[in-house]
Amino acid sequence: MIIPVADALAIDGVRKSYGNVQALDGVSFSIRRGEFFGLLGPNGAGKSTLINIIAGLVLADRGRVSVLGHDTVHDWRRARRLIGVVPQELVFDPFFKVLEMLRIQAGYFGCGRESWPWIDEMLERLDLSDKRNASMRSLSGGMKRRVLIAQALVHRPPVVILDEPTAGVDVELRRTLWSFMRELHGRGTTVVLTTHYLEEAQDLCERIAIVDRGRVCVIQTTQELLNRHPFRFLRLKLAGGAPLPESLVPLVSGEVNGSLELKLERDRHPIGAVFAALHNAGVAIEDVQTREPDLEDIFIELTHHAAPPRAAEEADAVPATAGQP
Amino acid sequence: MNMGRESAPEYGLERFSDRIGFVTLTRKEIMRFWSVLGQTVTAPVITALMYLLVFAQAMKGRASAYPGVDYTQFLLPGLVMMSVIQNAFANSSSSLTQSKILGNLVFLLMAPLGAWELFGAYVTAALVRAALVAVSMLAVTAPFVTLPLHAPLALLAIFLLSAASLAVLGLIAAIIANKFDHLAAFTNFIITPLSFLSGVFYSVHALPPFWFTASHLNPFFYMIDGFRYGFFGTADAPIWLSLLWTSGFLAAVSAVCLWMLMTGFRLRR
Ligand SMILES: Nc1ncnc2c1ncn2[C@@H]1O[C@H](COP(=O)(O)OP(=O)(O)OP(=O)(O)O)[C@@H](O)[C@H]1O
Ligand SMILES: [Mg+2]
Numbered sequence: 001m002i003i004p005v006a007d008a009l010a011i012d013g014v015r016k017s018y019g020n021v022q023a024l025d026g027v028s029f030s031i032r033r034g035e036f037f038g039l040l041g042p043n044g045a046g047k048s049t050l051i052n053i054i055a056g057l058v059l060a061d062r063g064r065v066s067v068l069g070h071d072t073v074h075d076w077r078r079a080r081r082l083i084g085v086v087p088q089e090l091v092f093d094p095f096f097k098v099l100e101m102l103r104i105q106a107g108y109f110g111c112g113r114e115s116w117p118w119i120d121e122m123l124e125r126l127d128l129s130d131k132r133n134a135s136m137r138s139l140s141g142g143m144k145r146r147v148l149i150a151q152a153l154v155h156r157p158p159v160v161i162l163d164e165p166t167a168g169v170d171v172e173l174r175r176t177l178w179s180f181m182r183e184l185h186g187r188g189t190t191v192v193l194t195t196h197y198l199e200e201a202q203d204l205c206e207r208i209a210i211v212d213r214g215r216v217c218v219i220q221t222t223q224e225l226l227n228r229h230p231f232r233f234l235r236l237k238l239a240g241g242a243p244l245p246e247s248l249v250p251l252v253s254g255e256v257n258g259s260l261e262l263k264l265e266r267d268r269h270p271i272g273a274v275f276a277a278l279h280n281a282g283v284a285i286e287d288v289q290t291r292e293p294d295l296e297d298i299f300i301e302l303t304h305h306a307a308p309p310r311a312a313e314e315a316d317a318v319p320a321t322a323g324q325p
Numbered sequence: 326m327n328m329g330r331e332s333a334p335e336y337g338l339e340r341f342s343d344r345i346g347f348v349t350l351t352r353k354e355i356m357r358f359w360s361v362l363g364q365t366v367t368a369p370v371i372t373a374l375m376y377l378l379v380f381a382q383a384m385k386g387r388a389s390a391y392p393g394v395d396y397t398q399f400l401l402p403g404l405v406m407m408s409v410i411q412n413a414f415a416n417s418s419s420s421l422t423q424s425k426i427l428g429n430l431v432f433l434l435m436a437p438l439g440a441w442e443l444f445g446a447y448v449t450a451a452l453v454r455a456a457l458v459a460v461s462m463l464a465v466t467a468p469f470v471t472l473p474l475h476a477p478l479a480l481l482a483i484f485l486l487s488a489a490s491l492a493v494l495g496l497i498a499a500i501i502a503n504k505f506d507h508l509a510a511f512t513n514f515i516i517t518p519l520s521f522l523s524g525v526f527y528s529v530h531a532l533p534p535f536w537f538t539a540s541h542l543n544p545f546f547y548m549i550d551g552f553r554y555g556f557f558g559t560a561d562a563p564i565w566l567s568l569l570w571t572s573g574f575l576a577a578v579s580a581v582c583l584w585m586l587m588t589g590f591r592l593r594r
Contacts, residue, residue: 055431056593057434057435057593058593059594077437077439078437080435080436080437081341081437085435089428091428091431092427093427095360104353107346107349107350107352107353108432108433108436108437108438109437110341110342110344110345111340111342111345114340151432155341
């Protein structure tokens, strides 16, 4: 007999409202063990609310969440031991020093001295060794962020959720955190990440859920998500500022530094046809560049946020609910 | 760097201990007031000594309500209990309110600690601070005021019941409070008046009938009266009644507080 392996996180019909605001409007999906999962969405989409419900900080109005098969409400003690959450806000206890804080946090989770070497290791890895005896209040924002990350990991949880760990963090630290998260993932830890840096999600996450207004609009592997965009972009600089042939004008999606950007549908507008049209019109090309759509194009299309008029129009062709499980 | 073991991460839950969580939180709460003993113990002891000095001087020569007990002797146990009441309340309420407002309470709420563990840890730390205040006051005044010790067990019981009740009341106040102003209102409009109107400075037998009856509905009155009984063997109310009142009060506030902690009232929104 095969015993089914519980998902790292199983979220089932979760709803939460704050007064008139429906922060989560029936969210269901699961995250498999060992996945590197991205939770994306515009401000106010409900990402932190969902994370807080998973962490037990907020009680859902309806629905259930379980961590590796342990319900976060009925079996809360086990569920909480299995996850580590890095909160979005930079909260800290000004009374304590970095090392004290981490040992106390390990203690809350029921870990004694045996966890101290691990704490030292994390301090080292997060470049905090020289701050181990600094008071929490004296740390810069980036350092506080690192302590928060270490704090979430003191009990070596198999599931780690990071709510915008790279917000307000400089380039170097961001790189450190990326390799740190990759290492965690490499050890078999399930990592859930929220971020507003879409290239970060594109690079790190194997699967992504996009949440908007309390609902999951789409949940797919990063590759599927990128492929679902039926366009590619062609950037042209024409010699001598010659006008574009009439037939190509409807394809223009923008103008960047004197180059025209054309948005081409993969099936309908082969790049060869564009070049042929230019050739026939006798227009010489000075420079050409192609760009594959990135997560940002897809994100904008799906959430209709900050969408340029043309993109919004075309987005209607793709049902926003497509891909929902 | 190799982060820990080479093998798959251990999901084994048996490596965790429930006891360590409770002990850690208790120690942390004690460290919190210990690191500022000047504010948390010395200051209240000095305040209480001032009261003792001023009232003893003003009431010099007056007899207390009890035979063979002079006014200063009568006053001291009341002042000690008043300090116990105020400090037990202040310890748990200020710690929890501060964590709530600074947002670092999330670290505690995310941890696998149950209602009883949170409750027990905060109450224990408050008991330690209250005991420290009480013992310091008695030690500092020992050269000037001699107190008999009639019923040490009753004294200890009343102390524990009273300090625990106030620690629990502090937790309730902190759970309800959303800012320090709310907590200050709770202290100024409930704790302080009730502790002053409880017979610290006088025997309630000296009061007009209405206030005499009202005093007997004030749980703080039984705390102070019972405490005084422990020293002198006489008091305004019988000791069993004081023990009954203080136990009943502790049971009632604990039930409310545990219900709040179990349901996440105001803490897990
Ligand atoms: N404690 C609260 N009280 C009232 N409304 C809340 C509370 N917490 C969240 N909300 C509301 O719920 C909605 C979702 O908020 P949430 O913080 O989950 O968004 P988010 O996706 O994390 O956004 P961001 O990217 O800005 O962090 C928002 O409309 C927010 O105003
Ligand atoms: Mg958020």
